[in-house]
Amino acid sequence: MSQFILHKANTRGHANHGWLNAHHSFSFANYYNPERMHFGVLRVLNDDLIDGGMGFGTHPHDNMEIITIPLAGAIAHKDSMGNSAVIKNGEIQVMSAGTGVSHSEFNANADEQLNLLQIWLFPNKKNVTPRYDQQTLDVEARHNNFQQILSPNADDAGVWIHQDAWFSLGKFNAGFETEYKIKKAGNGVYAFVINGEVTINGQVLSKRDGLGVWDTDKISFKANTADAEVLLMDVPMELN
């Protein structure tokens, strides 16, 4: 029997720092909710709005797989491995922090707001050599399709990470129905609605709602509105 947990958008943690307006699906920084610590190895899902030219100065990370998906605008990234890049909507960035890496992230545009999802997964191996990657995605390939954008395999579609996790993005016509098969036994799926309204396993979800489903091998999906856009995060439920 499948189990689920529903996180409505308006129940997320919220921190407005002026230049940064952040919503946290799970406990983060000063937002602490013992019932919202993680979904399997998915530890952080932050929905950040960053004012033009503003951002996070150089700061360190370790032992975490960090995935950044810009939803609107562009982010300028610089890190201690020598990478310097601008990542925009339609692209994905991944960083394996491993033994330690420092980076800065700023809104690359002075006059446009940046909206990004920052996602942290616990790694399946500690103290790996830090690495960085980014990829431009074929946005058309996610029309009425869950397009894989991340996996554990370097030779598979999308970027890869040190975890048995698969991410998929889809954008759907109203009324489109499909099933998503979970990639690995023991994994669950956390669905995050970027836009529109969808129904997953009978639960109606609106913009920025999250639904975690586990103890199953598939989920049912239906788009209720024409602009429905969803990120699926297929992750191990057991912490390593």
Add this chain to the structure above:
Amino acid sequence: MQTTILYIGRNTEITTVMNRLLNARPEWKGICVCSDDEAIEICQTNEIDLVLLGNGIDAACEKALRARLTGIKTELKIIQHYGGGSGLLYGEIMTAL
């Protein structure tokens, strides 16, 4: 009452950040080191409430550290710190305490 937290890492830059973050809250006192021997000495001479294991400590070192630390104080709480910054720190400490 202040909670005394010992952070043990390997990356000096992260250790410096952790020192700043832990000591920024009046309810916490942070002591941050990169050396296992120094950590043991601090544990012997201070009343430590919680140990955070940071980045770069390999499995063999972690096992030895845990044995030495709990040899000093059996009920000492030792947890893994992930992320290297403030994002997860508060939640980790609140959960452990």
